[in-house]
Amino acid sequence: MKFNINGKTHDAEVDVRTSLLDLCREHLGLTGSKKGCDHGQCGACTMLVDGRRINSCLTLAVMHEDSEIVTIEGLGQVGDLHPMQDAFVRHDGYQCGYCTPGQICSAVGMLGEVEKGWPSHASADLTAVELSDAEISERMSGNLCRCAAYPNIVDAIREVAGKGDRQPVLEAAREIGA
Amino acid sequence: MKPFAYARAGDADQAVAEALAPQARFIAGGTNLLDLMKLQIETPAKLVDITRLPLGGITPRDEGGVSIGALVPNSDLAADPRIIADYEVLSRALLAGASGQLRNKATTGGNLLQRTRCYYFYDTATPCNKREPGSGCSAIGGVNRILAVLGTSEKCIATHPSDMAVAMRALDATIVTQKPDGDRRRIAIGDFYRLPGDTPQIETVLEPGELITAVELPPKVEGARHLYRKVRDRASYAFALVSVAGVVRMDGDVVASASLAFGGLAPMPWRNPAVEAAIVGKPATDANFAAAADALLADAKGQGSNDFKIPLARRTLIASLRELTGK
Numbered sequence: 368m369k370f371n372i373n374g375k376t377h378d379a380e381v382d383v384r385t386s387l388l389d390l391c392r393e394h395l396g397l398t399g400s401k402k403g404c405d406h407g408q409c410g411a412c413t414m415l416v417d418g419r420r421i422n423s424c425l426t427l428a429v430m431h432e433d434s435e436i437v438t439i440e441g442l443g444q445v446g447d448l449h450p451m452q453d454a455f456v457r458h459d460g461y462q463c464g465y466c467t468p469g470q471i472c473s474a475v476g477m478l479g480e481v482e483k484g485w486p487s488h489a490s491a492d493l494t495a496v497e498l499s500d501a502e503i504s505e506r507m508s509g510n511l512c513r514c515a516a517y518p519n520i521v522d523a524i525r526e527v528a529g530k531g532d533r534q535p536v537l538e539a540a541r542e543i544g545a
Numbered sequence: 546m547k548p549f550a551y552a553r554a555g556d557a558d559q560a561v562a563e564a565l566a567p568q569a570r571f572i573a574g575g576t577n578l579l580d581l582m583k584l585q586i587e588t589p590a591k592l593v594d595i596t597r598l599p600l601g602g603i604t605p606r607d608e609g610g611v612s613i614g615a616l617v618p619n620s621d622l623a624a625d626p627r628i629i630a631d632y633e634v635l636s637r638a639l640l641a642g643a644s645g646q647l648r649n650k651a652t653t654g655g656n657l658l659q660r661t662r663c664y665y666f667y668d669t670a671t672p673c674n675k676r677e678p679g680s681g682c683s684a685i686g687g688v689n690r691i692l693a694v695l696g697t698s699e700k701c702i703a704t705h706p707s708d709m710a711v712a713m714r715a716l717d718a719t720i721v722t723q724k725p726d727g728d729r730r731r732i733a734i735g736d737f738y739r740l741p742g743d744t745p746q747i748e749t750v751l752e753p754g755e756l757i758t759a760v761e762l763p764p765k766v767e768g769a770r771h772l773y774r775k776v777r778d779r780a781s782y783a784f785a786l787v788s789v790a791g792v793v794r795m796d797g798d799v800v801a802s803a804s805l806a807f808g809g810l811a812p813m814p815w816r817n818p819a820v821e822a823a824i825v826g827k828p829a830t831d832a833n834f835a836a837a838a839d840a841l842l843a844d845a846k847g848q849g850s851n852d853f854k855i856p857l858a859r860r861t862l863i864a865s866l867r868e869l870t871g872k
Contacts, residue, residue, distance in 0.1 A: 382548075407646070407647060413646055419620075419650075421646050421650045425575060425576045425579050425647075426579070429594075430596060477645055480620070486624060486629070488637075493629045494629060509645050
């Protein structure tokens, strides 16, 4: 089977049971994407497939022979970081770092969705999406961080989205009805 | 995961032919099926990959309404301008479910066929009539906080987990299928799901090898308000304890038409004409809303730790009706 990952063609002979995540980690040496729960609950395995963020643990490699796959390694490398990677570093958007590749791939995919005007559960008006902190939290709810670096993750994403500084906590809480 | 054969279908005829093999299952988004296969709750002998089938469009129908291809991802459906404009309850329900990553992969057809998240269905060390028919129900008398209070049987008290299907039920959706012999069926969503009875392992009227190709929605209700209200343990990314999908049209202070469906309460997206009859043609008053809740919950049966769902459903319905009627 041939796979297009991070702009390169990879050859691999794998069992049809192999998930896209295991293909990358166990067969191609692309260990940036992490296996947390392996059941689509934690988001650590998030990759961009044909431009869409998905849980790579919950799809079979064999189903993606003709997909364009981007992992954290394809977004950027040391010395040539993707703006989202750079923002996570500067805002300290992690502690242990295990969820970080998934967070970053998810955030990049998420901003693409906002760019397309896709609404979220936090959108009062489904036709006029404005990226607030409450929107970022809702849209990133598929990525868990057990170190709870969430405030800094939101800071990093907000900066890349060009949305300025952190909202006052009370204002953000009111927006989500807390 | 148990070994399985893999076949990739190019069109619907090929897909249904491939699916005639014993213990074959279709796979599209795979977000629920692969999860269950890893746990060996689902052990298909063959997967028929239908992701290459041309079932990914949302198209207007000549007679009004829209046809949603079975492979339209949940995220695309929720964001479609026509769906937002004419069927907002469906967008709202989709956006209230799962996570961004899952919605990008999960499909319209697959969402309808999600399996329950009952703890015991997932725990292969315990009896479960849905997973292993005849083995018993561990949830009755067990931990059942998230489980059903309506439509249950002595064999199973599982809930259907979908948000999307609840909105589809309120919208009177029709499920279009193709059978292995080439026949096509149009199944009203009210006839699509089966109550557990003595056979909780059989959840829909689909026959072996029958493929969902589309879901059709009737023309929109002009001038109606839409609502999807979901009560859950977390603000995001959690299944419904109780949810209400509503489409209500007012004529002055009187409820001119109402369709209401419920999630989190039953083994299927729930709808009961008596609930709507309690308010249609009548003034929008709290007394009438309470009568609607009485009608919804007349046969409700708590199992101990899910007793709270009965008053929660009452309050959620009444709050939803206030919002839908502008009261």
